[in-house]
Amino acid sequence: MAVVTRIPSLSASCSVSSSTSKTQSRKSNYFSLTQVFSVRCSLHSQATSPFTEKHSVERYERDSWLYKYQFQNLSTSSCPVPPDQESIREYEIALQLPELRKLLEVLREKRESENRDKRRGPGNVFLVGTGPGDPELLTVKALRVIQSADLLLYDRLVSDDVLNLVGPNARLLYVGKTAGYHSRTQEEIHELLLSFAEAGANVVRLKGGDPLVFGRGGEEMDFLQQQGIGVKVIPGITAASGIAAELGIPLTHRGVANSVRFLTGHSKNGGTDPLFVVENAADPDSTLVVYMGLSTLPSLASKLMHRGLPQDTPAVAVERGTTPQQRMVLAELKDLAYEITLNQLVSPTLIIIGKVVALSPLWPHVKKETSSLMEAN
Amino acid sequence: MALVTRIPSLSASCSASCSTANNQSRKSNSFRFTPVFSINCSLHSQETSPFTENHSVERYERDSWLYKYQLQNSLSSSCPVPPDLESIREYDIALQLPELKKLLEVLREKRESENRAQRRCPGNVFLVGTGPGDPELLTVKALRVIKSADLLLYDRLVSNDVLNLVCPSARLLYVGKTAGYHSRTQEEIHELLLSFAEVGANVVRLKGGDPLVFGRGGEEMDFLQQQGIEVKVIPGITAASGIAAELGIPLTQRGVANSVRFLTGHSRNGGTDPLFVAENAADPDSTLVVYMGLSTLPSLASKLMHHGLPQDTAAVAVERGTTPQQRTVFAELKDLADEIALNQLVSPTLIIIGRVVALSPLWHHVKKETSVLMEAN
Numbered sequence: 001m002a003v004v005t006r007i008p009s010l011s012a013s014c015s016v017s018s019s020t021s022k023t024q025s026r027k028s029n030y031f032s033l034t035q036v037f038s039v040r041c042s043l044h045s046q047a048t049s050p051f052t053e054k055h056s057v058e059r060y061e062r063d064s065w066l067y068k069y070q071f072q073n074l075s076t077s078s079c080p081v082p083p084d085q086e087s088i089r090e091y092e093i094a095l096q097l098p099e100l101r102k103l104l105e106v107l108r109e110k111r112e113s114e115n116r117d118k119r120r121g122p123g124n125v126f127l128v129g130t131g132p133g134d135p136e137l138l139t140v141k142a143l144r145v146i147q148s149a150d151l152l153l154y155d156r157l158v159s160d161d162v163l164n165l166v167g168p169n170a171r172l173l174y175v176g177k178t179a180g181y182h183s184r185t186q187e188e189i190h191e192l193l194l195s196f197a198e199a200g201a202n203v204v205r206l207k208g209g210d211p212l213v214f215g216r217g218g219e220e221m222d223f224l225q226q227q228g229i230g231v232k233v234i235p236g237i238t239a240a241s242g243i244a245a246e247l248g249i250p251l252t253h254r255g256v257a258n259s260v261r262f263l264t265g266h267s268k269n270g271g272t273d274p275l276f277v278v279e280n281a282a283d284p285d286s287t288l289v290v291y292m293g294l295s296t297l298p299s300l301a302s303k304l305m306h307r308g309l310p311q312d313t314p315a316v317a318v319e320r321g322t323t324p325q326q327r328m329v330l331a332e333l334k335d336l337a338y339e340i341t342l343n344q345l346v347s348p349t350l351i352i353i354g355k356v357v358a359l360s361p362l363w364p365h366v367k368k369e370t371s372s373l374m375e376a377n
Numbered sequence: 378m379a380l381v382t383r384i385p386s387l388s389a390s391c392s393a394s395c396s397t398a399n400n401q402s403r404k405s406n407s408f409r410f411t412p413v414f415s416i417n418c419s420l421h422s423q424e425t426s427p428f429t430e431n432h433s434v435e436r437y438e439r440d441s442w443l444y445k446y447q448l449q450n451s452l453s454s455s456c457p458v459p460p461d462l463e464s465i466r467e468y469d470i471a472l473q474l475p476e477l478k479k480l481l482e483v484l485r486e487k488r489e490s491e492n493r494a495q496r497r498c499p500g501n502v503f504l505v506g507t508g509p510g511d512p513e514l515l516t517v518k519a520l521r522v523i524k525s526a527d528l529l530l531y532d533r534l535v536s537n538d539v540l541n542l543v544c545p546s547a548r549l550l551y552v553g554k555t556a557g558y559h560s561r562t563q564e565e566i567h568e569l570l571l572s573f574a575e576v577g578a579n580v581v582r583l584k585g586g587d588p589l590v591f592g593r594g595g596e597e598m599d600f601l602q603q604q605g606i607e608v609k610v611i612p613g614i615t616a617a618s619g620i621a622a623e624l625g626i627p628l629t630q631r632g633v634a635n636s637v638r639f640l641t642g643h644s645r646n647g648g649t650d651p652l653f654v655a656e657n658a659a660d661p662d663s664t665l666v667v668y669m670g671l672s673t674l675p676s677l678a679s680k681l682m683h684h685g686l687p688q689d690t691a692a693v694a695v696e697r698g699t700t701p702q703q704r705t706v707f708a709e710l711k712d713l714a715d716e717i718a719l720n721q722l723v724s725p726t727l728i729i730i731g732r733v734v735a736l737s738p739l740w741h742h743v744k745k746e747t748s749v750l751m752e753a754n
Binding site (some may be wrong): 075102130131135136138139140141143144210211212213214216217218219222225228231233234235236237238241242244245246248249252253254256258259260261262263264279280281283286356359361367 | 424473486497506508511512513514515516517518520521585587588589590591594595596598599608610611612613614615618619621622623625626627629630631633636637638639640642657658660733736740
């Protein structure tokens with residue numbers, strides 16, 4: 001459990017500033033942030049992220065097994081290896097494939113020597129939910145499967161703490177969107193997944209949160225099943241549950257909210273309009289939880305209010321929930337977009353909108369403040 | 378993972394019957410159940426329930442520590458002990474209180490002897506989600522807390538397999554609605570909870586699924602916090618996630634469902650009309666998950682269709698999901714209520730309505746038949 005305090009801890013690399021009268025002039029009727037410092041440092045976020053950022057040290061350390069072999073096999077590689085780090089990143093998938101094939105051979109030989117007299121059973125492909133970040137929020141089943149996996153595919157939403165739980169002989173492969181994941185190469189990786197499963201390896205596809213809630217788990221399952229590979233799904237604590245528990249916010253509550261709705265903030269073509277049609281979501285008796293909603297929040301909030309959701313509906317935005325780097329902003333709906341921008345929250349951020357948010361012990365019941373920023377110690 | 382097959386296993390104590398022409402005459406255009414047997418036995422359900430039914434053997438075995446002392450102390454007790462088991466059940470709470478007080482004394486003395494020189498720390502009260510039934514779906518954190526608990530309160534939605542994980546010296550207390558839980562005695566139990574926490578005991582309130590999704594966890598948190606006791610919430614796999622994973626149903630899927638909504642099927646005053654207003658739930662681009670919806674399903678389904686949700690929307694009802702006793706009925710929305718009644722599904726049953734249900738590998742059986750009953754091996 002993260003302890004939440006009102007005063008942010010200061011990182012040596014950041015500059016801290018009090019709110020200036022410039023920000024106050026935008027809206028005349030609120031006292032904002034006079035008590036609270038806002039932390040403005042864009043580098044800070046990346047330095048201490050609990051997740052695998054694209055060009056992070058953690059990621060390259062984990063993937064080093066790939067590059068090591070590649071450097072050794074310079075003359076046999078079909079791709080020329082450019083000398084600089086930048087270009088190496090561009091050829092990532094091409095580098096990974098030869099190494100994956102090598103791993104496949106190793107595993108095949110290993111299984112053959114183990115199963116000489118026995119009929120070799122196909123391996124399993126597991127789609128495993130890892131929760132919002134806290135490794136203690138893995139299910140017992142997920143932990144067991146992760147520790148016995150030979151090859152684990154992961155992306156940016158799986159926390160470093162969870163990745164550190166894998167077995168010493170396991171291989172990790174980063175397959176996030178930002179990895180330069182071309183469609184042709186995606187097919188090759190899927191084919192390799194099949195081969196691994198057929199060779200009897202235990203292959204795990206790690207997903208943040210729950211694989212079947214905004215995780216595109218269905219698409220991955222679908223592909224594999226079409227190829228005749230059975231996929232087993234291990235559920236995970238979805239961000240809504242993990243973060244609600246952390247903040248003491250009941251997602252449903254008698255007399256306050258009789259339903260809860262999970263939405264995606266994703267937009268068409270990366271624009272600022274949410275895909276989700278808002279008209280029937282402006283229900284004051286329902287709790288709204290918005291996943292991946294940072295970029296479309298201003299538009300979503302204004303549409304909700306236009307459709308009748310009260311302007312003073314309590315809301316909270318939680319960045320990196322359940323990790324030590326958790327930060328949150330509590331505000332009324334009308335001020336939420338602004339406060340999020342002011343505090344420069346980054347993805348992954350979960351937004352909860354509804355009367356239930358005010359049931360949290362953390363909701364400031366002091367009338368004079370519009371919002372407050374809270375950080376984990 | 379439970380294996381699901383089309384032919385139900387027959388229990389020795391049940392009679393199995395094929396659908397008769399009686400059922401078929403209700404709707405002239407359905408081919409029903411010719412290849413599938415339906416099981417009609419009300420006793421069967423109760424005997425093999427994975428949950429603690431009110432008057433079950435498991436419950437009395439667990440609570441025996443209470444009755445044992447009470448019978449010994451019948452002279453000193455303020456409540457007379459009637460000789461028959463029936464009346465003892467009526468005096469449940471009255472019997473529990475003296476024994477709880479006794480346990481409290483024991484723990485107080487224990488902590489005092491341990492902490493003679495140290496300042497006594499207050500104990501913790503945890504609200505712990507235990508998932509839908511499969512004990513492997515507990516989170517690592519929940520398991521740790523359960524194993525170190527001194528006193529655990531539980532109700533009918535916590536599976537027996539989970540209850541078997543507690544430490545041998547822990548005490549279990551059944552506090553389900555059906556326990557004859559009077560409001561005056563509820564206050565006494567809450568006061569005892571406080572006292573236990575103050576003497577440093579670890580008290581756990583076990584909840585099925587996730588405590589903050591239709592678990593009334595907020596109300597319990599609220600009461601304790603008002604008394605100055607801090608409650609820590611440990612999230613659990615909510616039934617929607619656990620069961621979706623089991624059946625391979627993505628709750629959200631690109632191009633199919635961009636949001637998922639959890640509703641309660643509870644009605645006002647135990648009637649047949651759902652509390653929830655269905656008009657804004659009839660959204661074909663959204664997945665609906667109905668908790669505790671058996672009694673109000675006919676009314677909910679008809680309202681949804683009245684408000685525009687297509688009659689042939691895929692749906693599924695899952696009884697005792699993720700346990701070995703899981704039973705599943707797939708059907709189109711227009712037939713769902715009938716099929717549930719026909720197969721006599723009992724609580725706890727989760728209902729999922731939406732196009733995503735048809736993405737399950739188990740759905741394609743439904744093409745030729747109106748619905749299919751599936752059971753775990």
